[in-house]
Amino acid sequence: MGDNTLVLxxxxxxxxxxxxxxxxxxxxxxxxxxxxxxxxLWLGMAGEVEGKGRDADKLAFHRDVWDFRNALLCEQPNGxxxxxxxxxxLFDTWHxxxxxxLAGSSNEQIAGIAxxxxxxxxxxxxxxxxxxxxxxDGTEESHMRMQKALDRLWPYVGELFIxxxxxxxxxxxxxxxxxxxxxxxxxxxxxxxxxxxxxxxPADDFAHKGGKTGARHTEHLGHMxxxxxxxxxxxxxxxx
Numbered sequence: 476m477g478d479n480t481l482v483l484x485x486x487x488x489x490x491x492x493x494x495x496x497x498x499x500x501x502x503x504x505x506x507x508x509x510x511x512x513x514x515x516l517w518l519g520m521a522g523e524v525e526g527k528g529r530d531a532d533k534l535a536f537h538r539d540v541w542d543f544r545n546a547l548l549c550e551q552p553n554g555x556x557x558x559x560x561x562x563x564x565l566f567d568t569w570h571x572x573x574x575x576x577l578a579g580s581s582n583e584q585i586a587g588i589a590x591x592x593x594x595x596x597x598x599x600x601x602x603x604x605x606x607x608x609x610x611x612d613g614t615e616e617s618h619m620r621m622q623k624a625l626d627r628l629w630p631y632v633g634e635l636f637i638x639x640x641x642x643x644x645x646x647x648x649x650x651x652x653x654x655x656x657x658x659x660x661x662x663x664x665x666x667x668x669x670x671x672x673x674x675x676x677p678a679d680d681f682a683h684k685g686g687k688t689g690a691r692h693t694e695h696l697g698h699m700x701x702x703x704x705x706x707x708x709x710x711x712x713x714x715x
Contacts, residue, residue: 476573477517478545481535482696483566484510485703486553495556502602506563509595516588536707540697547686548631550696554624557610557617561624564603568664569635571600572657581649604668611672622674633682636661 488507494500518531529537548566553559574596577589610617636658645651669676685691707713 476577477514477521477531477534478543479549479566479570480510480517481514482543482545482699483549483563484508484514485699486549486551487559487563489553490559499556503559506599506602509599513588513592513595516591520584520588532707536704537711540692540700541689543686543692543696544689545686545696546631546634547683547693548628548635550686550693550699551628551631552695554627555620557620558624558627560603560606560610561621562628563599564607564668565628565632565665567596567600567603568668569632569657569661571596572660572664573652573654576652576657580651585650607668607674608672611669611674618673621672625669625674626677629677630679630681630683633680634684634687637682637684637687639688 484507487503487510490500490503491507492500494503514535515531518534522529522531522534546566548562551558551562553562571593574589574593578586578593580586580589607621611621612618636654638654642651642654646653666676686693
């Protein structure tokens with residue numbers, strides 16, 4: 476959860492100062508800040524559980540590509556504004572469903588982080604869904620760009636719902652939901668928005684995978700980390 480929000484938060488922050496209009500610039504910056512705030516909570520907890528003295532900053536800025544466990548969707552490049560908002564909508568819809576399930580976790584700290592994050596992500600999902608509808612059902616140009624964005628990003632959606640042995644262990648202990656059980660709710664919400672946006676969901680269900688387990692990432696993550704981590708790498712433990 477922490478790597479998802481960290482990577483996507485940085486991606487969204489790349490729009491700061493260069494978004495199409497001022498209102499979108501501010502909205503995207505605020506979304507990025509929300510995601511980074513959630514990252515501090517998740518990675519802070521991860522550092523405590525790990526017990527090796529690493530805090531959220533250490534986990535964010537001193538790990539290499541193969542140590543990240545984010546979904547491949549989050550590391551995809553921004554592309555144009557349409558691609559950014561389609562990526563955001565796909566992630567937000569999954570994110571909100573997952574957080575609501577985690578709010579019932581047997582682990583009080585996880586439940587607390589999820590409950591706090593739901594308030595922010597509810598807004599994220601409403602805004603990204605409205606934007607996808609507005610652009611999808613807008614001009615011929617905006618419709619074409621949104622369909623192109625959906626077609627490009629769709630192969631990265633399936634990974635969000637793939638379960639492994641760690642998921643099974645968490646389900647058994649009541650810590651987290653089985654990811655596969657969240658797919659029906661996701662598809663229902665997705666289909667409603669795509670219908671309003673006059674966009675066509677790709678028929679191919681092929682899913683890239685490997686990001687969640689760290690087995691495989693796209694080349695985009697490495698390039699992103701060189702931008703995100705260079706200061707801490709150049710001046711380890713610097714404070715200002």
